[in-house]
Amino acid sequence: METLVDNDLIARPDESLGRAFSxxxxxxxxxASKRIKRSHRQIRTETFFRRSLIxxxxxxxxxxxxxxxxxxxxxxxxxxxxxxxxxxxxxxDPVKDVYGALPFLMGTxxxxxxxxxxxxPFSFAVAIVxxxxxxxxxxxxxxxxxxxxxxxxxxxIYGFWGLAVxxxxxxxxxxxxxxxxxGYGIFSSSLILAIMIxxxxxxxxxxxxxxxxxxxxxxxxxxxxxxxEVIRSVILPYTKSGLFAGVLLSLGRALGExxxxxxxxxxxxxxxxGIFSTGNTMASVIANELGEADKxxxxxxxxxxxxxLFLVTVVINMIGKKVIGKFTNE
Amino acid sequence: MESTIVKSVDYNxxxxxxxxxxxxxxxxxxxxxxxxxxxSGCGKTTFLRGINRMHELIxxxxxxxxxxxxxxxxxxxxxxxVRLKIGMVFQRPNPFPNLSIYDNVIAGYKLNGIxxxxxxxxxxxxxxxxxxALWKEVxxxxxxxxxxxxxxxQQRLCIARAVAMEPEVLLFDEPTxxxxxxxxxxxxxxxxxxxxxxxxxxxTHNMQQAARVSDKTAFFYMGELVEYDNxxxxxxxxxxxxxxxxxxxxxx
Numbered sequence: 001m002e003t004l005v006d007n008d009l010i011a012r013p014d015e016s017l018g019r020a021f022s023x024x025x026x027x028x029x030x031x032a033s034k035r036i037k038r039s040h041r042q043i044r045t046e047t048f049f050r051r052s053l054i055x056x057x058x059x060x061x062x063x064x065x066x067x068x069x070x071x072x073x074x075x076x077x078x079x080x081x082x083x084x085x086x087x088x089x090x091x092x093d094p095v096k097d098v099y100g101a102l103p104f105l106m107g108t109x110x111x112x113x114x115x116x117x118x119x120x121p122f123s124f125a126v127a128i129v130x131x132x133x134x135x136x137x138x139x140x141x142x143x144x145x146x147x148x149x150x151x152x153x154x155x156x157i158y159g160f161w162g163l164a165v166x167x168x169x170x171x172x173x174x175x176x177x178x179x180x181x182x183g184y185g186i187f188s189s190s191l192i193l194a195i196m197i198x199x200x201x202x203x204x205x206x207x208x209x210x211x212x213x214x215x216x217x218x219x220x221x222x223x224x225x226x227x228x229e230v231i232r233s234v235i236l237p238y239t240k241s242g243l244f245a246g247v248l249l250s251l252g253r254a255l256g257e258x259x260x261x262x263x264x265x266x267x268x269x270x271x272x273x274g275i276f277s278t279g280n281t282m283a284s285v286i287a288n289e290l291g292e293a294d295k296x297x298x299x300x301x302x303x304x305x306x307x308x309l310f311l312v313t314v315v316i317n318m319i320g321k322k323v324i325g326k327f328t329n330e
Numbered sequence: 331m332e333s334t335i336v337k338s339v340d341y342n343x344x345x346x347x348x349x350x351x352x353x354x355x356x357x358x359x360x361x362x363x364x365x366x367x368x369x370s371g372c373g374k375t376t377f378l379r380g381i382n383r384m385h386e387l388i389x390x391x392x393x394x395x396x397x398x399x400x401x402x403x404x405x406x407x408x409x410x411x412v413r414l415k416i417g418m419v420f421q422r423p424n425p426f427p428n429l430s431i432y433d434n435v436i437a438g439y440k441l442n443g444i445x446x447x448x449x450x451x452x453x454x455x456x457x458x459x460x461x462x463a464l465w466k467e468v469x470x471x472x473x474x475x476x477x478x479x480x481x482x483x484q485q486r487l488c489i490a491r492a493v494a495m496e497p498e499v500l501l502f503d504e505p506t507x508x509x510x511x512x513x514x515x516x517x518x519x520x521x522x523x524x525x526x527x528x529x530x531x532x533x534t535h536n537m538q539q540a541a542r543v544s545d546k547t548a549f550f551y552m553g554e555l556v557e558y559d560n561x562x563x564x565x566x567x568x569x570x571x572x573x574x575x576x577x578x579x580x581x582x
Contacts, residue, residue, distance in 0.1 A: 223442070229442065
């Protein structure tokens with residue numbers, strides 16, 4: 001097709017277009033040939049447009065692989081020097097060149113799962129309210145927009161709010177419990193994270209609940225089920241894989257969150273000994289220490305943390321996507 | 331001689347401002363099969379869904395008037411009790427896909443949190459499936475999912491599910507319109523059996539079906555109950571010109 005295209009025309013497209021409109025009634029033959037030329041140009045533009053789109057798409061794929069490659073290459077010194085023991089070493093002391101990632105692995109897992117535990121009841125409640133009880137109306141729009149806004153607020157603002165409001169509250173709470181009242185730590189981080197990840201499970205859950213076929217719900221209602229029984233026996237079993245996928249996406253978000261956690265977790269490199277202890281997550285250590293990592297192995301050990309975090313979130317996201325895919329195909 | 335089980339008095343139903351069922355007065359005799367026919371959008375399905383208060387589940391839907399079940403106004407009762415006494419079968423077979431055939435039959439008990447001993451459950455399942463002539467076909471695959479059955483079997487499973495609750499009235503909303511001709515005739519035969527124990531109200535698009543299965547027929551047009559009489563009379567000598575035009579196919 002491209003061989004048909006008049007190269008001349010591509011060199012001065014505007015001119016020909018201008019002529020087509022302004023010329024005072026040329027002969028029919030000339031008109032027709034102009035129209036054909038214009039069609040050729042459109043085909044050419046179309047081909048160009050499609051190719052640019054593909055290139056941009058491939059660029060994204062390349063970018064992700066490039067990031068992963070960078071992480072792997074930069075981690076090599078640390079992998080060579082420290083081996084697999086890096087993952088279960090309990091001590092992180094850059095001064096003595098001892099790098100054990102376990103405290104941060106624990107910090108990340110503790111904050112993320114605790115956050116999940118706190119956020120799930122809220123996300124599911126929001127999903128059910130918006131998906132089943134009030135799918136329309138100004139109140140549901142308000143709630144939906146506000147919940148989505150939670151995901152849009154920059155995380156440094158959550159960190160700031162956590163410092164100003166949550167930390168003092170947690171400190172009071174800790175005092176009443178009789179544990180060292182620091183305010184900072186795993187628990188405060190989990191609370192902040194819980195708020196930040198609500199929208200992910202909530203909006204996925206909402207769309208899954210809205211997809212439950214009306215005839216199944218009606219079948220249950222016609223048998224004398226109440227709203228609650230319909231939710232428990234029809235909607236939840238039907239959407240359970242979708243809700244699970246939403247939880248996984250939330251988890252992926254929680255694992256990687258850096259700024260807000262760094263601001264309230266207390267940043268100690270010791271092994272956390274409970275949910276009220278201070279600590280560090282993989283992400284927060286990297287954010288804190290990368291700037292001062294002056295030794296090759298130190299720097300590389302931090303990058304390796306990033307690699308671990310990257311792989312974990314990729315796997316979690318992939319499982320989540322897979323579950324959603326399975327659900328929507330059924 | 332025949333006693334009335336369902337009676338509507340000046341029943342009106344609306345979707346928002348849209349008046350879809352207008353002043354319907356009808357008496358349904360016990361152990362009869364009553365067919366409700368009429369062109370699309372005539373309000374027949376809405377009326378049917380009004381009888382067991384399913385109509386009001388749709389946002390913006392409202393109703394006025396009375397529907398008496400054994401003299402008691404269902405509009406005054408809690409919808410849950412109404413639906414336990416008046417079962418419903420839908421246009422498309424809708425067994426619960428996550429439940430086995432066995433659990434689908436007793437789904438009504440499970441949903442309502444009624445705990446039954448195993449022997450009682452077995453009895454209800456066998457009894458209900460026998461009533462819908464499905465027992466022989468599925469008795470060896472009760473643990474399989476309900477969606478494993480054919481469309482016609484699924485619809486009979488849905489009837490069994492409604493029958494299992496031992497309602498007094500069964501409502502059918504175009505129960506065979508999604509089925510093939512053979513499944514349709516199986517379901518139609520069932521109606522004759524079921525009416526010994528229940529009162530059946532069947533909305534249908536299919537005039538031949540109405541003529542074949544029902545004792546009485548109601549004809550709805552533009553939200554009004556135009557004519558209601560014995561099926562034989564309706565199809566041979568209707569009083570209203572609109573009924574006559576409809577059954578002779580002059581409009582549909």
